[in-house]
Amino acid sequence: MLETLLPILIFAALGLAVIGAIRRIRLWRQGRPAAVPLLKGLAALPRRYLVDLHHVVERDKMISNTHVATAGGFVAAAVLMILVHGLGLAQGVLGWLLLAASATMFVGSLFVARRRRNPPARLSKGPWMRLPKSLMAFSLSVFAITLPAVGILPADFGHWLLALVLAAVVVWGLGEMVFGMTWGGPMKHAFAGALHLAFHRRAERFSTKGGQGNRSTGLKALNLDDEAAPLGVETPADFTWNQLLGFDACVQCGRCESVCPALAAGQPLNPKKLIQDMVVGMAGGSNANYAGTPYPGKPTGEHHGSPHGPIVAPDATTGGKALVDAETLWSCTTCRACVEECPMMIEHVDAIVDMRRHLTLERGQTPNKGAEVLDNLIATDNPGGFDPGSRLHWAADLNLPLMADVKQAEVLLWLGDGAFDMRNQRTLRALVKILHAAEVEFAVLGTEERDSGDVARRLGDEATFQSLAKRNIATLSKYRFQRIVTCDPHSFHVLGNEYGELGGPDFNANWEVRHHSTFIAELYDAGRLAFAPWKGGSVTYHDPCYLGRYNGEFDAPRNVLKALGIEVKEMERSGFRSRCCGGGGGAPITDIPGERRIPDMRMNDVKETGSELVAVGCPQCTAMLEGVVDATAEVRDIAELVADALVARPAGEAVDASRRSAGKTTVEEVL
Amino acid sequence: MRPEQQGIEVAVLVSVGRHPITGRARRADQDARGLEMALGLEHQLPGSRVSLLHAGPRSEEGEAALRGYLGMGLDTLTLLEQAEGSDAIPALAEHLAAAPPQLVITGARAERGEGSGLLPYALAERLGWPLVNGLAAVEKVENGVATLLQALPRGQRRRLKVRLPAIVSVDAAAPAARQSAFGPARRAELAATAVSAEPDRELAEWQLAPARKRPKRLKIVKAASARDRFKAAAAKAEGGSGQVLEGVSAEQGAEAILKLLNEEGVLR
Structure with missing residues (x-):
């Protein structure tokens, strides 16, 4: 009886799955068009799944192994089941392979069940709680119906009642695993997920045979020239279709x-x-x-x-x-x-x-101080509404060379809006001291510099961002320099990753941008800086999101600290898992109330390491972490630590004396 | 029975503002507050209609600033296009008289140009309408009479009843303007109509020079307690020993002023 029933069941489930897939695809297609290479994406799918996705899943070894067994077993079992039971190709090795695949899947599903016994709070319950049972139903029933097919059991084994029960379990398994995959249910993730990987909106995130993918973290620009193009997303259908597909995954x-x-x-x-x-x-x-x-x-x-x-x-x-x-x-x-x-x-x-x-x-509904900050950015090119002419006041005594005068320099020092903040001015002065000590030929834009547009963009004001960015690009294109160095990871990210898209045929907006920690590390490696040994207490390091996760720079700040003779006591959440200080994305401006403050939690992380000092590399992080009341650790920027430890380089290692200009010497004396 | 409150026609006169620090054109703060008040009326008295009116030359910078008002949620702005240096009052008066709204809202003082703050008065004189300055709120409008709340110094308020049509001017006591949104501002229409330009003869005779900061009386606080310090900080600077000179000759007056300047240590 089962021999006749099985092909019907299998092909009925497949047929329904195809109908469900069409319905699901039509849901995604409600979204706006997006230019995605379809065939290339599908061709890249196996690698994206087996390599890139697996790398992320692998951070939890238990789950990764569980998933390999369950998903691998299922895919193999499903294909073989169609061959063996659907088309009747049971003879030879296929049946045995099917037994092995379904057994593997069963073992995987046992682990899934174990995890679902006392699931961590982060897991969704609901339909997901039945998934392990469905996985078992599928794997066990497929295993059982394959036993007669390979001849372990006689074809007419058992009672008709047993066959009926078995058929019911097969229906359950097929229902969840094949029908449910496209009609909604936990297994939807397999169908939507596979296509999401293939048609991902940031294809550059994935590795290729040529090498690793990049982080691809820059936001994509809105087309403001086309007045008919919608400004952002109002309804779910305003997302691009592959974004909708991504949500479904x-x-x-x-x-x-x-x-x-x-x-x-x-x-x-x-x-x-x-x-x-x-x-x-x-x-x-x-x-x-x-x-x-x-x-x-x-x-x-x-x-x-x-x-x-x-x-x-x-x-x-x-x-x-x-x-x-x-x-x-x-x-x-x-x-x-x-x-x-x-x-x-x-x-x-x-x-x-x-x-x-x-x-x-x-709608003009940026909450709290949002509107004021955006108005300031429009009227004064900085979020605080300060006089743009006062951008260089903190350096009145430093005689910083201006790009407008020198026209070209090895390094363009991008100050960022921290130039208006008295706390960050200490960092900037420390950085200038370091650059002088290493005899770096640098210049600043001074009052020609504007806000990079980071905050405007994260607050959704793409128009103000693009206006600032285009004027900054025009200014930067007037001068010649090898690289931009900044102590602000937000400017670093925007200049390095988001301006490129806005450059035109006239301006190439792709510059080499360095965070000051990277640049200091390079200077140290080149022997242009020498440090006194560290005498302070224990130190931990807080990774700024826009330096670490956005730009993958985890090593340089740690190398600088190591060069200073500091052994970093890492926080539990550091590196790519670093916890945010709460200062990004305009969050301090929109200031949505919560039960706790994000920087307080981060300073607690610092406290747990027992460090007396937390080194940071971002004006936002400095401001947020220093705002914590009753903190147990001092907050210092890496540049400040380096500037304090500077000593004269041992003789003989000095860079060619001819590069030392008279002007610089006087500045150093002043410092 | 609830008294009948029906919608009214509100015209808001807007100007091209000037940012106090950078001098860039923007929506003027007081005019934007006036528009905010009008939009609030639209909410308060369903059926009210708000129109925007600007008289002046058309320029790219000015247009961007005017669109700042449109971004607060209006579809069109009527631009009475005039040559630079024209008198805005006759053009505005003519336009308002042709299709009189019940309420005209203006800022108290423009941020560029003369900035004399006389426009609402001159307009009220021409039209023969009542004028209320320093408006804080429109409480209600019933049967052609508006109940207004006028702001007086130091947080005091005065309730007034005014027969419409009327002109009201707002200053910093009015509600702060809502955010201007880019999309609506870009889509909205600037309906320009050329009007007969009457050159402002008086303005042409003036000499314009950059404003100088005016001297402010120094507050010398001799406070023993925190309470005194707080009172001194909250109080306005006032001259205690003021003296009114009446019926004196110019020379006597000049001498009195010189004496004061010497006493205050302004002249040494």
Whole structure:
């Protein structure tokens, strides 16, 4: 009986899966067009899955092995099942292979079941709790029906009742694993995930045979010249189709929520929930079926959306609710911890900034100090509303060479808006001292410099960002220099990764940009700096998001600290898992209330290492961490530590004396 | 029974502002507050209509600044196009008289040009309408009479009833302007109509020079307690020993002034 039933069941499930796939694809196609090479993407899929995705999953060895066994077993079992039971090719080795595949899958599913016994809070429950049982149903039933096929059991073994029960279990397994894959359910992640990897909006993130992928962290520019082009994302259908596909790929593993600083601070954001809300919006409906951690302070079931309905209710003052509340979007610090952690390589930050763009550019609803900061950027080119002519006041006694005078220099020192902040001015003065000590030929733009546009862009004001960026690009193109050095990782990121797209045929906006820690490390390696031995206490290092996760620079600051004779006591969350200081993405400006403050949590991390000093490399981090009350550690920028430790280079190692200009000597004497 | 509140026509006169630090053109702060008040009225009195009016030359910089008002959520702005140096008052008066709105809102003082703050007064005189300055809020409009709240120094408020049509001017006491959004500002229409330009003869005779900072009376605080210091900080600088001279000759007056300047240590 089973021999006749099985092909019918298998092909019926496959047929339904194809119908489901078409329906799902039509949901994604509601999104805006995006230029993605389809065939090239599909060709790259196996490598992206087996290499890049696996690298992320592998951070948790147990899960990675579980997934290899379960998913590998399933894919093999599904293909072989179609051959063996669907087409009746049981003879020979195929049947035995099918037995092996389903057995492997069963072993994997046991581990899945074990993890689901006491699941960590970050995992979604709901339908996901039945997944291990469904996996077992599929693997066991396939194993059982294959036994007669390879001749271990006689074909007419057992009672018809047994056959009926077995058929029912096969239906369950096929239902979850094949039908459910395209009609929604936990296995949807396999179908959507595979296509998401193939049609990812940042193909450059993935490795190729030629080498590693890059971090690809720069935001993509809006086309402001085309007046018909929408400004940001208002409805789920305003996302590009491959973004919608990406949302659908989420496995709700909650790795993102476990690293999200806003969620940990009790602000109303959970990256996992946000992605699920976008899925709800894409298909239409309410978020009542979501079975994971909610946004803090916002119960699930009250929000609902539709593909062409607004994501954020237009008039928040009347208490209207749509898919997501605006505070959720403004809680994000754009630290990219979620993106870094996501095994599905979903781009949360891009989506959040897309939605912020609509709120700012179309509705003028940047919360709290947002509007004031943007107005300042428009009127004075800096977020604080300071007189642009006072940008160099902190260096009144340093006689810094101006690009406008010298026209060319080896290094262009980009000051950043920290030039207006008295705390950061100490860092800048330390950096200048270092550059003088290493006899670097450098110049500054002085009052010609403007805000890099980082904050405007993260607040969704793409128009102001592009205006600032284009004027900065025009200024920079007037001068000749080998590289830009800055002590502000935000400027570093924007100049290095986001200006390139805005350069035109007239201006090439691709410069070599260095963070000061990288540059100091290079100077030290070249023997141009010498340090007195470290006499202070224990030190830990805080990785700025825009230096580390955004630009992959984890080693240079540590090398500099090592050169100073400091042994860094690492925090539990450091390197690519560093916890944000709370200062990015305009979060201090929009200032969404939470239960705790993000910098307080970070200073607690510092406290746990027992360090007396935390070294940082970012004006935002300095400001945020120094704002912590009753902190146990002092906050110093790497440049300050280096400047304090400077000693004269041993004789003989000095760089060619002819490079030393008279002007520099006097400045050094002043210092 | 609730008294009837129906929508009214509000015209907001807007100018091209000037940022105090960089001097860049922008939406003028007071005019933007006036528009904010008008938009609030739209909410408060359903059926109200807000129109924007600007008289002046058309320039790229000025247009960007005017679009700043449109970004607060309006579809069009009527631009009475005039040559540089023309008198805006006749053009505005003519336009307002042709289709009179019930309420005209202006800022108290422009941020560039003469900035004399006389425009609302001159306009009210021409049109023969009442004028209220320093408006803090429009409380209600009933049967053609508006109940207004006027801001007086040091947080005091005065309630006034004014028969419409009327001109009101706002200053920093009015609600702060909402954010101007890029998209609506870009899409909105600047409806320009050329108007007969009447050159401002008085202005042409003036000599313009950059403003100098005016001397401010120094506050010398001799406070023993925190309470005194707080009172001194909160108080306005006032001259205690003021003296009113009446019916004196020019020379006597000049001498009195010289004496004061010497006493105050301004002249040495």
